[in-house]
Amino acid sequence: MSIAEYLEELKNTLYKINRQTWTEIKMLEKNSNADASKPAGTEQLKTLENAKGALSLVMDVLGTI
Numbered sequence: 001m002s003i004a005e006y007l008e009e010l011k012n013t014l015y016k017i018n019r020q021t022w023t024e025i026k027m028l029e030k031n032s033n034a035d036a037s038k039p040a041g042t043e044q045l046k047t048l049e050n051a052k053g054a055l056s057l058v059m060d061v062l063g064t065i
Contacts, residue, residue, distance in 0.1 A: 007062055010062065011059060011062045011063070014055055014058060014059050014062070015059065017055060018052060018055045018056065018059065021048055021051055021052045021055065022052060024048055025045060025048045025049060025052060028044060028045040028048065029045065
């Protein structure tokens, strides 16, 4: 497997993870808005949003290679 193929596979995998993270963020936001008494969900939401930001940055870098 060439480096280009490896990077393309990595980018595709990160894209799938990013999409799943986005889905989970939306579900948590929906649940959080429905019941504001769930502080654990709010903390999890922050963690997922941070992860999504990091994934987006990595994907941007891979897109320039």
